[in-house]
Amino acid sequence: MSYSDKVLDHYSNPRNVGSMDKSSADVGTGLVGAPECGDVMKLQIKVNRDTNVIEDAKFKTFGCGSAIASSSLATEWVKGKTVDEALSIKNMDIVKELSLPPVKIHCSVLAEDAIRAAIGDWKKKQQTAQPVTAEAK
Amino acid sequence: MANSFQTATSTPAQDVTQSCWSCGAMRTAYFCKACGKVQPATPVDYFTFFGLPRKLNVDLAALEKDFYLLSRKLHPDVVAQGSRMEQEWSLQQSSLLNDAYRTLKDPVRRTEYLLRIEGVELEEQSKAASDKARNTGEAKKQIVPPDLLEEVFELNMQLEELRMQKKMGEDDPALLEEIGKEKLKLEEKHEAHLRDLKAYWGNWDTLIEREQHGDAVSPEERRQARDKMVDLLNRRNYVRNLVRDVNEALEQ
Ligand code: FES
Numbered sequence: 492m493s494y495s496d497k498v499l500d501h502y503s504n505p506r507n508v509g510s511m512d513k514s515s516a517d518v519g520t521g522l523v524g525a526p527e528c529g530d531v532m533k534l535q536i537k538v539n540r541d542t543n544v545i546e547d548a549k550f551k552t553f554g555c556g557s558a559i560a561s562s563s564l565a566t567e568w569v570k571g572k573t574v575d576e577a578l579s580i581k582n583m584d585i586v587k588e589l590s591l592p593p594v595k596i597h598c599s600v601l602a603e604d605a606i607r608a609a610i611g612d613w614k615k616k617q618q619t620a621q622p623v624t625a626e627a628k
Numbered sequence: 629m630a631n632s633f634q635t636a637t638s639t640p641a642q643d644v645t646q647s648c649w650s651c652g653a654m655r656t657a658y659f660c661k662a663c664g665k666v667q668p669a670t671p672v673d674y675f676t677f678f679g680l681p682r683k684l685n686v687d688l689a690a691l692e693k694d695f696y697l698l699s700r701k702l703h704p705d706v707v708a709q710g711s712r713m714e715q716e717w718s719l720q721q722s723s724l725l726n727d728a729y730r731t732l733k734d735p736v737r738r739t740e741y742l743l744r745i746e747g748v749e750l751e752e753q754s755k756a757a758s759d760k761a762r763n764t765g766e767a768k769k770q771i772v773p774p775d776l777l778e779e780v781f782e783l784n785m786q787l788e789e790l791r792m793q794k795k796m797g798e799d800d801p802a803l804l805e806e807i808g809k810e811k812l813k814l815e816e817k818h819e820a821h822l823r824d825l826k827a828y829w830g831n832w833d834t835l836i837e838r839e840q841h842g843d844a845v846s847p848e849e850r851r852q853a854r855d856k857m858v859d860l861l862n863r864r865n866y867v868r869n870l871v872r873d874v875n876e877a878l879e880q
Contacts (some may be wrong), residue, residue, distance in 0.1 A: 522781060
């Protein structure tokens with residue numbers, strides 16, 4: 492199977508590979524897997540608490556080229572968006588952008604799941620974190 | 629309906645209400661009862677092919693015996709003097725026989741096969757869960773438990789490091805030792821999964837037996853028994869892939 496140019500570009504030159512401090516209060520971490528193929532993807536976001544804007548995003552994916560490209564693209568897309576805007580990214584947007592063939596759709600699903608999971612983790616942290624800071628004041 | 633199972637329990641040759649192409653008598657799945665001629669393959673699932681109910685505990689010795697008996701009888705040499713059609717059918721039946729046997733004798737393949745003919749699609753499951761998460765705004769229910777994902781991720785990081793070190797011609801005994809330990813743990817897990825799977829077979833088989841006795845089994849009961857096995861196989865896939873990746877990285 493041949494990958495599209497965009498996939499190859501992200502694959503050979505992935506953006507935003509790396510990791511952030513998982514325990515930091517403004518970092519959300521999503522770790523998701525696709526049992527069909529055994530691939531795993533970790534995506535992290537750093538959110539500005541006042542504006543809810545995602546200021547930074549990192550990923551690390553152990554999986555196929557399409558999964559790497561999808562997660563690389565996902566980090567590019569979420570950066571600069573608010574948390575709610577980022578939630579509107581759909582896997583089919585990724586499929587279109589990267590021209591993924593049908594057998595690779597689950598790889599893009601993984602990226603959408605990862606965004607959602609990272610945001611979910613961040614939101615959970617905000618709920619638990621706020622009362623504490625309020626008390627500290 | 630209620631007693632239809634009685635014909636399907638033990639004898640390998642299932643009664644099929646079709647007549648033999650050669651003599652017109654009622655035929656069994658592979659041969660005509662009356663004249664013994666080989667018949668065209670009927671599109672049946674592998675359990676039916678061997679005259680077995682859709683149960684997961686299978687008497688492997690009996691299966692093997694059936695297999696050898698049928699392979700001899702269905703061997704294309706038997707009809708070497710027959711018509712082209714008979715030779716063709718014999719070939720079809722033999723290859724169906726081989727596929728059926730290979731699938732049913734292996735515990736994991738047997739389970740995967742049963743789940744497939746029961747309508748479970750792994751890919752579909754994961755997609756459905758994503759759709760649900762999107763629509764409800766809740767986090768997707770991960771099919772694989774988070775701690776296993778964590779483990780998979782960590783080990784992959786270590787493997788990456790190992791590959792890099794090997795490329796640079798370095799080696800790090802501490803890392804190798806850690807990966808080796810992790811590998812042992814995984815292999816144990818792999819075996820434990822198989823034991824658990826076998827335990828779930830019992831649940832499923834009980835449902836089938838109840839049905840055979842004319843008891844109604846609700847779709848919900850069926851689904852529950854199925855999903856437990858699907859879950860386990862999903863986890864097992866990860867572990868299997870990991871063991872493979874570890875071995876590859878160590879051998880490089
Ligand atoms: S093949 Fe599994 S994520 Fe691409």
